[in-house]
Amino acid sequence: MESGEIVEYIDDQKIICAVVMEGGNQRLQLLTENNREVKIAFQRLCHRSKMRLDLSLGRNRLVEHLRAIAEKRIALADQIDIAELWDVLSPEPGWIDLNTMTGLCFPTDMDDDHESGVIRAMFKSRHHFKFKPDRFRPYTEEELAAIIALEEKAARQQRLIASGAAWINAVRSGSMDSRPERHQELSEIFKSYFLFEKDSPHCETARAIMKNAELKAIDGLFNHLVAVGEWCVDENVDLLRYHIPTDFSAGALDLAQSISTLSDDALRKTGRVDLTHLPTLTIDGQSTLDFDDALSIEIRNDHLLVGIHISDVAQFIKKGDRLDQEALSRGSSIYLPDNRISMAPPVLAENRLSLKKGHIRPAISTMVKVSRTGDIISYDIFPSIIRVDHQLSYFEANMSADTSDAIERLHDIAIRFREKRLSQGAIQIILPEINVWLDETGVPMVNRVNRESPGRMLIAEMMILSNWLSAKFLAENDIPAIFRSQPKPKSRILKNGTGTLFQNWMQRKQLNRFVLSPTPDHHCGLGLDAYVTASSPIRKYFDLVTQRQLRAGLGLEAPYSKTEIEAIIEQLARPMADVGRIQFRRNRYWLLKYLEGRIGEKEEAIVLQRRRNAYAVLLKSYMIECNLPQSSGIDLKPEDLVQVTIQHVNARNNILSVFMG
Structure with a gap:
């Protein structure tokens, strides 16, 4: 490929116009319409023009030319009615090469810019034609309907994600009516993900909502459902998780x-x-x-x-x-x-x-x-x-x-x-x-x-x-x-x-x-x-x-x-x-909920066994096991009695921590 050749490639769902600064068999060094120098593989090109730009014009002039070419090609693409074109071509499905398609779209005038215009139009609206840079195939009516339905579903999903994040943020800030009946679908998504996590059918949606709402932990969903009155602070989620029936037919x-x-x-x-x-x-x-x-x-x-x-x-x-x-x-x-x-x-x-x-x-x-x-x-x-x-x-x-x-x-x-x-x-x-x-x-x-x-x-x-x-x-x-x-x-x-x-x-x-x-x-x-x-x-x-x-x-x-x-x-x-x-x-x-009110109290414990970095101990008054961190200079044996202090308890997260003394 020669220097000065005008080419186009796809980057971040956009077609970029560029000029070849230095060619090669595998990779090209380009200057783009955005005034950026990039190196890309030859296979990434979606269009090559016969016209050349004189590299001696200097960087600024080259960028001006590239932008003008891109604007012209965008304008040509806007002239193409893809839906109307599909109506004409869909009765006879099959691949149509770029040259033929350009002739159909611009029967009286056809050059590199018109070819690019066709590629851009097809790339922008991919409902009707299967897209390859050098050829296109009209979808059947069934394929078109499925594509439209899929895109509508994706769009709805994005709206749902945005709505869910907005609801969480609004409730968190106290600036919005939090009644769950207005967001029943979102409530069910949040419940399902909290209960079943990666096994929930709503896993991806819930994770996207959490990311948009900047919720770092899944507990945030539980707190939200409590805040809107969908669950109580002591909700027995296991009854829901294990599908336990509470009513009779x-x-x-x-x-x-x-x-x-x-x-x-x-x-x-x-x-x-x-x-x-x-x-x-x-x-x-x-x-x-x-x-x-x-x-x-x-x-x-x-x-x-x-x-x-x-x-x-x-x-x-x-x-x-x-x-x-x-x-x-x-x-x-x-x-x-x-x-x-x-x-x-x-x-x-x-x-x-x-x-x-x-x-x-x-x-x-x-x-x-x-x-x-x-x-x-x-x-x-x-x-x-x-x-x-x-x-x-x-x-x-x-x-x-x-x-x-x-x-x-x-x-x-x-x-x-x-x-x-x-x-x-x-x-x-x-x-x-x-x-x-x-x-x-x-x-x-x-x-x-x-x-x-x-x-x-x-x-x-x-x-x-x-x-x-x-x-x-x-x-x-x-x-x-x-x-x-x-x-x-x-x-x-x-x-x-x-x-x-x-x-x-x-x-x-x-x-x-x-x-x-x-x-x-x-x-x-x-x-x-x-x-x-x-x-x-x-x-x-x-x-x-x-x-x-x-x-x-x-x-x-x-x-x-x-x-x-x-x-x-x-x-x-x-x-x-x-x-x-x-x-x-x-x-x-x-029991842990009860112990949440006894943080700082001292309890007698029996040492059960030594673990890697802690001892397993049994709090005698409550017959509950927990870990006691090892203390330097103290060597405990099974059945030793020790005094511990309750340090931290979180019933919802099943946490009980104690320290010696």
């Missing part, structure tokens, strides 16, 4: 309502064993509204007869009905410090299904014959009707432990049963429970619960006893069920069921996960040869399924097949994992 509610209106007396005619004469009691948390289980105890001549009565939920919720479908989709009730999401509609779960004081209820009763020394002699499982006489809280049960003969005897039997399990290799982890709840003003409150109190301990052991006997019944009758087993721990720290707080905490970390299977196997953690959970059918779908299998063994309904049991286990794996995650994270959130 109209069909399920209608069915629940119809079941709720059934007469108690009708149950007496169902062929069940009438146990309404037995004094029965429930022991639950103070805020419990759905009572799954009740206990009774009778003193016979040479033995005791313990009754463990579980609400017969399957009597009312039938396989495959609307209530069953929604219960299956949920998997479990969810109990949170600030919310309760039932597996069954509350109108049913807290009434007809609940073992409420003074009401006749159907139950699956396990009657256990126990010797005077606390040994289990035999058991029987059958459908019954019961009527609860006493509804006690754990506190009330604890207060009655020394004065109530029934509670005292049940507690003694529970102790004896636990001793038996421990002798069979059970691992009894004893850790205090941190109960978090909100007071009437929404302020988080915390108390430490002794899980070994008489009331809690006897209920825990009675339910384990009931579930073990249910598993034995199902196994002996060769009925598949959702059996739970657990392999041996990775290592055994606790001996004889005792140990320090440190040992119990570390032992829990060594436990293997339980295994669900349609056939029984040993449960190492409980020290039992078979185990199911059937004691909470109002709250847990696995328990409802197992209760149906018990009913099948009693001749009340057809059983699930082994294949059906396996399918239910698989289907509920993800929902149950989500429930566990949500409950753990929400309890931790409110």
Whole structure:
């Protein structure tokens, strides 16, 4: 290529006119109409003119000539009606070279400037023709429609991005009406990206809005949604993230309502064993509204007869009905410090299904014959009707432990049963429970619960006893069920069921996960040869399924097949994992929220282990782990007690930091 040749190339979506100052085989040195010297590859040229400029004119004169040429070519391009040209050429699609196209556009006059005018016109409006510098192809009608739709979508996207950034800035400055109904689409984009980040379908849009609004962190979107009233400051985003249903369908509610209106007396005619004469009691948390289980105890001549009565939920919720479908989709009730999401509609779960004081209820009763020394002699499982006489809280049960003969005897039997399990290799982890709840003003409150109190301990052991006997019944009758087993721990720290707080905490970390299977196997953690959970059918779908299998063994309904049991286990794996995650994270959130008000307070902590640049410690008062930065000159060992000061807490970001002292 010779010096002085006029050429054009595309840069930043513009066609630039230039003159060759120095040619070469691969790269050219150019002077542009913008008075810039550039080096570009030969392949970047989109047009070459036959005319030359005399380089001896000097830089300023050359630039003047280039600008004049460019202006002329732009004017020629403006004379071309691309849409009209497409109307003429589109019936016969095919490539048209530059020379032919120039002749069509300028039939009476054609030179380098006219060629450039055609290239510029085609480049400026690329809706109608596929563009290459030396040839063009008219798009088909379908291609044209798709291109226009795509460009309209892109334009709308840019408007949306600009609108989103403007909304954030306006709300941040307090200068604009922040009502979200005016920006519902943007609200949904912000929510989706905050919840799912890179997996959100609106990821690119949200990131562009954040960039334009100069939001550095995703927390800015959360704060914006709070500011406009779309979310509250304590929004439980996990319910949205894991698509947890909080409402029931109209069909399920209608069915629940119809079941709720059934007469108690009708149950007496169902062929069940009438146990309404037995004094029965429930022991639950103070805020419990759905009572799954009740206990009774009778003193016979040479033995005791313990009754463990579980609400017969399957009597009312039938396989495959609307209530069953929604219960299956949920998997479990969810109990949170600030919310309760039932597996069954509350109108049913807290009434007809609940073992409420003074009401006749159907139950699956396990009657256990126990010797005077606390040994289990035999058991029987059958459908019954019961009527609860006493509804006690754990506190009330604890207060009655020394004065109530029934509670005292049940507690003694529970102790004896636990001793038996421990002798069979059970691992009894004893850790205090941190109960978090909100007071009437929404302020988080915390108390430490002794899980070994008489009331809690006897209920825990009675339910384990009931579930073990249910598993034995199902196994002996060769009925598949959702059996739970657990392999041996990775290592055994606790001996004889005792140990320090440190040992119990570390032992829990060594436990293997339980295994669900349609056939029984040993449960190492409980020290039992078979185990199911059937004691909470109002709250847990696995328990409802197992209760149906018990009913099948009693001749009340057809059983699930082994294949059906396996399918239910698989289907509920993800929902149950989500429930566990949500409950753990929400309890931790409110505990951290409580600790936000205790920054600067000193706490006793147990050293758990040494990490790379910190120690893992357990705050004893709150049973929560955090990192303690290493201090020079101080060497700590596991189980050491240290005093730490709460330094920084952020519940939303799951941050808890402490320092020594």
